[in-house]
Each structure stands twice: as C-alpha cells, then as structure tokens.
Amino acid sequence: xxxxxxxxxxxxxxxxxxxxxxxxxxxxxxxxxxxxxxxxxxxxxxxxxxxxxxxxxxxxxxxxxxxxxxxxxxxxxxxxxxxxxxxxxxxxxxxxxxxxxxxxxxxxxxxxxxxxxxxxxxxxxxxxxxxxxxxxxxxxxxxxxxxxxxxxxxxxxxxxxxxxxxxxxxxxxxxxxxxxxxxxxxxxxxxxxxxx
Numbered sequence: 291x292x293x294x295x296x297x298x299x300x301x302x303x304x305x306x307x308x309x310x311x312x313x314x315x316x317x318x319x320x321x322x323x324x325x326x327x328x329x330x331x332x333x334x335x336x337x338x339x340x341x342x343x344x345x346x347x348x349x350x351x352x353x354x355x356x357x358x359x360x361x362x363x364x365x366x367x368x369x370x371x372x373x374x375x376x377x378x379x380x381x382x383x384x385x386x387x388x389x390x391x392x393x394x395x396x397x398x399x400x401x402x403x404x405x406x407x408x409x410x411x412x413x414x415x416x417x418x419x420x421x422x423x424x425x426x427x428x429x430x431x432x433x434x435x436x437x438x439x440x441x442x443x444x445x446x447x448x449x450x451x452x453x454x455x456x457x458x459x460x461x462x463x464x465x466x467x468x469x470x471x472x473x474x475x476x477x478x479x480x481x482x483x484x485x486x
Contacts (some may be wrong), residue, residue: 295338297330336342347486349402354481358389358465371478372463377408380415380467380476388466388478393421395461398484401452403445404437408478415470416440419481421452423459436461454485 304313309318356378360370371378371387380387393402397475406419418440422433439446454461467476 294342295334297327297334299327299330301327317343318401319360320456330389330402339466347399350399350485352393352395352483352485354391354393354463356389356391356465356478356481356482358391360389377477377479378465379478380470382475383472385415385470385472386466386468387463390464393461393463393483395454395456395485396485397454397456400447401437401454401483401485403447403484404439405445405480405484406439406442406478407480407482408476410442410467410470410476412470412474412476413468415467415474415476417442417476417478419478420464421461422464425458425463426460427458430476433462434459 301320303320303323304311304318306313308318313320313364315321355376356371356476358371358373358378359370368388369384371389372381378389401421403420404421406417408417410417416444417439420435420439421437422435424433425431436452437446437448463481465478465481470476
C-alpha cells in the first residue's frame with residue numbers, strides 16, 4: 291500500500307534582535323514560513339493525497355474452490371484427495387492426501403496473503419497449503435514456495451515480497467494433509483489469495 295504524503299517541514303520561529311532576519315511583521319520570516327507550512331498542508335490534502343488515493347492499487351481477491359489433481363512422486367502414486375463439487379476431503383482410512391492445482395494471477399501484482407477455509411477434525415493431522423512457482427525454462431529446477439498456510443481461517447502472510455512474474459514463473463497451489471487420524475475428516479472448502 292502506498293503511504294500517504296505527510297508534510298515534514300516545520301518552522302521554528304526566529305527571535306527579533308537575536309536572529310539576523312526580521313522575525314515579525316507582515317513580511318517577517320515567521321509569516322513566510324507559516325505560509326509555507328500552510329502551502330504544504332494544502333498541497334498534501336488537496337493535491338497529492340487524492341492522487342495517491344486514486345492511483346493506489348486496489349486490493350483484489352482470487353477465491354478458488356480446490357479442484358485438485360493427483361500426482362505421482364518418483365513413479366509411485368501419492369494418496370489423492372476425494373474431489374467433491376465445491377470442496378475436497380481426505381478419504382476415510384487414510385492418514386494423508388495430496389494434490390495440486392494451477393493458479394493464474396495478473397502479472398506484476400503483489401501477493402499479500404493466503405487464506406484457507408475448511409475443517410480439520412484430526413488432532414494429529416497437519417494441513418498445509420502452499421503457493422509455489424517454478425521457472426518456465428527447461429532447467430528442471432526445484433519449485434519455490436512463495437507463501438505457506440498451515441492454519442484454517444487465518445490469513446497467512448508472505449515472509450518476503452511476492453511479486454508475480456508470469457514471464458519467468460508458472461504458479462500452482464499444493465494442498466496436503468499428513469499424519470491425520472484415519473477416521474477423522476479433513477476438508478478444504480476454499481483457498482483465497484489476496485493481492486494488489
């Protein structure tokens with residue numbers, strides 16, 4: 291968010307017959323500096339701050355129903371989520387579930403937070419949702435985690451600035467639960483990215 295302009299200039303009044311300028315009077319240095327202060331205040335209130343308010347990037351929300359794809363790791367199947375119409379859930383009698391989905395954000399935006407809604411009735415299960423990216427070149431380098439959430443209904447903040455650069459990265463979400471009690475449900479209803 292762009293910080294609003296605040297006048298920083300303040301004038302310490304000069305003292306007549308001690309300072310080398312005329313302090314008082316209609317054309318004294320005190321009056322001139324107070325007029326300058328008023329000018330800066332008027333400039334901030336009437337010109338600069340309204341422009342900043344108009345130009346400031348609005349906050350946007352990308353709200354996603356998780357539609358997760360199963361995958362393999364080193365040729366072995368990874369336990370997948372059970373896909374519902376508007377949510378995913380860990381299958382009964384499994385301790386984990388994994389999936390990913392593609393995400394497209396406007397180029398150049400800054401990701402501010404990641405919010406996950408759902409329910410985790412397992413006291414031992416850890417639910418983790420990550421926004422990741424991988425360079426689009428063919429080097430096969432590892433994926434970079436940009437923001438991670440391990441708590442439901444609490445927006446996770448990035449540890450460092452996350453600027454979307456579609457010309458060099460492709461972005462995706464990973465959603466996984468590990469160590470869950472076999473019969474306890476774990477569900478993800480919504481993933482929301484907030485950006486400017």
